[in-house]
Amino acid sequence: MRTSRHKIALTAATLSAALFVTLGVVASAGANRNVTVTLDGGTTRIYTVGDSDPVDASSLSKRFGVTITAVTKIESESTSSTTTSSTTTSSTTTTTTTTPKPKPKPRPKPHRRATKPHTTPRTTARRPSTSVATGTLGLPGLTPLGTPDDLIANFSIPPFLLPIYQAAGIEYGIPWQVLAAINSVETDYGRNLSVSTAGALGWMQFMPATWDTYGVDASGDGVADPYNPVDAIFAAARYLKASGGSSDLHAAILSYNHAEWYVADVMHRAQLLAGLPDDIVASLTGLSQAMFPVAGKASVSTAKGAGDSPDSVTIGSLPNAPVVATGDGRITKIAKQRDGRSTITLRDAYGNEFYYRDLGNVAQRYVTRRDRSVSSKDLSKELKLNLHPEPTDTATAPSADESPTSTSARRRLFANPARPAAYRAGGAEQLAEAYGPNDLSDWFTVPVNIPRKDAVIKPLKKGSTVIAGTILGHVDTKVGSPRGSIKFAIRPAGKGAPVIDPRPIISGWKLLSAASRGANGARSASLGKGAPTIGQVLLLGKSELARRVLTDSRITIYECGRADIQAGGIDRRVLATLEYLADHGMNPTVSSLHCGHPYLSKSGNVSEHSAGAAVDVAAINGVPILGNQGPGSITDHAVRALLALQGNMHPHQIITLMSYPGTDNTLALADHDDHIHIGFHPADSASPGALVSSGVVLGGSKWSALIGRLREVPNPRVTTKPSRYATAVKTHD
Secondary structure, eight states, rough: OOOOSSSHHHHHHHHOOOSSSSGGGOOOOOOOEEEEEETTTTTTTEEEETTTOSSSHHHHHHHHOOEEEEEEEEEEEEGGOOOTTTOOSSOOOOOOOOOOOOOOOOOOOOOOTTTGOOOOTTTSSSOOOOTTTOOOOOOOOOOOOOOHHHHTTTOOOOOGGGHHHHHHHHHOOOOOOHHHHHHHHTTTTOOOOOOOOOOTTTTTOOOOHHHHOOOOOOOOSEETTTTHHHHHHHHHHHHHTTTTTTTOOHHHHHSSSSSSSHHHHHHHHHHHHHHHOOOHHHHHHHHOOOSSSSSEEEEEEEEESSOOOOTEEEEEETTEEEEEEEESSEEEEEOTTTTTTEEEEEEEEEEEEEEEEEEEEEEEEEEEEEOOOOHHHHHHHHHSSSSOOOOOSSSSOOBBBTTSSSSSOOOOOSSSSSSSHHHHIIIIIHHHHHHOOOOGTTTSOOOOOOOGGGGEEEETTBBBBTTBBEEEEEEEEEETOOOEEEEEEEEOSSOOOOOOHHHHHHHHHHHHHHHTTTTOOOOOHHHHTTTTOOHHHHHHHHHHHHHHHHHHHHHHHOEEEHHHHHTTSSSSHHHHHHHHHHHOOOEEEEEETTTTTOOOOOTSSOOOHHHHOEEEEEEEETETTOOOOOOSHHHHHHHHTTTTTTGGGOSSEESSSSSOOTSSSSEOOOTTOOEEEOOOOOOOGOOOOOOOOOOOOOHHHHHHHHHHHHHOOOOOOOSSSSSSSEEOOOOOO
């Protein structure tokens, strides 16, 4: 979208020889070959590759991000003057690095909106191939490059940007790594926002005229601002989609900047990002969407007390400020310290652990949704579908206030719990559970979706499942002191992950809040005026997302499942998947979340449903899954749409009667003839994603190196005020 600040032209052969273009090191290129290929759809294109590079259709498709059906001619550059498409000079046998010519201003498409030739209405499912085993599945592929050590040593993405890239990528069908790579080339992830010599501006360097066409108000503040990272990244994804990026990444990136060296640079960086270990993307994305652990105005400083971990911080606050759950999760530890203060450990749905130390007090009780159950017979009647009964098992799921590894004794109930002796011996809890809370705001620091009549009070202890924003206790406050404090640390998901310095993550929480709420902080009000897009939905807070699903008329959920959502027990990825299907014109009917599903699966493993991390869809647009599977069926349409989910939203399992060779998360099981099972795993056990497929587990030393790297790299500045380049609201398409 502008004349790049880079002063070195990088050919494809040069990029293959160098591991990191970001280091500014360019290896000398050897002899090159010009390869003429035919793309899917009949278009002919010429690519320049190294003399030793593979030139088969599969390798070239992965390298350049396009679908190549045939290689028709291979010529040495020394015997041919043919050049790569869109270049301006003839190639020679000896390649030298030159300063690229300034990029021309993108030409607007005449007499029509640029998005029309390349887009399909979201309400129309993409037509699948005649065979389930063939056809394009998911998004254009990226071949991972680099080693974990090198990737971590050069990692420079501020974590708060990860969910933004992924949300925009999912909405517009562009690999999130490509959006991040463009952001890296153009402004170093927002760290250099100066206007280019050509007049390009903002986070993704749009020319003002191009911004007028493609700028969107993804942040929901009422204006489209190129200096708001959410607006700018979504606009870039929109531009790439309009340029055919869902099927031809090379052509789309070339339209963003009309230079082959630029395309090669972006694709190389994207491939490096695709090589990141799976734990990085999943854990950092989950961590970046957590809440601040103390309510109200607070400060963060390095912990300096005796025995403090070097990777913990002190959070100072107002006296007796509430300490809250950073996300939905399970309490794994509550203990008294030697000095009389308390400690709590919370594990969230992704497997990340949050350590709270030096609390002044721990809450004795918490509020959740009253437990409910449903039979398969009642469920079939409620949804008016013919559903098979779930297999019964002898094991039962631990209750919300019971540790899965503990043996609970039968609880004593009192005939008159209000009597003094009975009250002290457990009658207080009995009365609290019977009558429920008077005001939910006494128990949470954020709005929740639990109906007052269904709210129940339970003892807070090890094994309790809590909602984000639940008050867990209060900061320690010395008598007469104007300030209180706690110690706080994080252990990310992943085998062998250490406790890390939480400061880069905490900084990201503030930046994501500023970016996603927009310049005027009016996100919720603005989005409430119209239906949010799927990208906007993915950036909603968990409570807002749950409320959106519960009020979305396109999504049908059995009553007991609605109670699961109201209680905050359903993974945000499951909720976002339901919105994703509805946004793609496939309105789901949900037959199973947590309630009504056995604790163990048929294979004897603990079901993903038991953790609220899975959903069964029994119908699409009112058409039952039962009797409607196979190539070209409504089930096939839905599975293909789900395969385009990327990053943290990539499902661990999609189970039907159908198999999809070449995918890493689909499975055919005979007992899934009446529903689509969509499941997610916590980050420490998740399978590799569609685009992030290195399969590398991030060990303790690598986590420490990564956080050390994030401490060294400065965060960009995110303003909460609109820039003078902000324009009137544009709708998505």
